[in-house]
Amino acid sequence: MRxxxxxxxTTDSSHDLPLYPNMVRELIPVRPxxxxxxDITYMVVYLDAQTGDYDFCYLSLVTDYYTKExxxxxxxxxxxARFAIEALKMAxxxxxxxxMH
Numbered sequence: 546m547r548x549x550x551x552x553x554x555t556t557d558s559s560h561d562l563p564l565y566p567n568m569v570r571e572l573i574p575v576r577p578x579x580x581x582x583x584d585i586t587y588m589v590v591y592l593d594a595q596t597g598d599y600d601f602c603y604l605s606l607v608t609d610y611y612t613k614e615x616x617x618x619x620x621x622x623x624x625x626a627r628f629a630i631e632a633l634k635m636a637x638x639x640x641x642x643x644x645m646h
Contacts, residue, residue, distance in 0.1 A: 574611040581636065582610050585624055605629040607636040 574580045585605050592598045603624045607616045617635035621628030 577609055577612045577614075580610040581607050581616060583607050583629060583633065585629060587624070603628060605632040607632050 569580055572580060583606065585603055587601050587603050589599050590602050592600055603621050605619045605621070605628045607618070608614065609616055616639070617632045619628045619632040619635065621631075
């Protein structure tokens with residue numbers, strides 16, 4: 546019998562949290578470190594290749610929009626904000642603060 550595959554729940558758009566305007570919709574960066582973007586994605590991690598047991602981990606990235614360079618990252622066991630915040634703190638530690646995120 547085949548094992549039923551789990552799917553990670555990655556987005557929940559039905560919430561009552563505040564929505565913020567897109568402040569950079571019209572901004573076209575002309576230099577590095579002018580605009581950073583963040584994203585969270587999930588990865589499947591195989592715990593045992595023999596049995597096919599696996600779990601998920603979540604990768605938080607901060608990317609320079611102009612160069613497309615990954616500025617920083619953090620891997621966590623859940624999609625909680627603390628891992629994205631850790632990635633942002635790491636990114637802020639390596640550059641000046643005159644940018645948008």
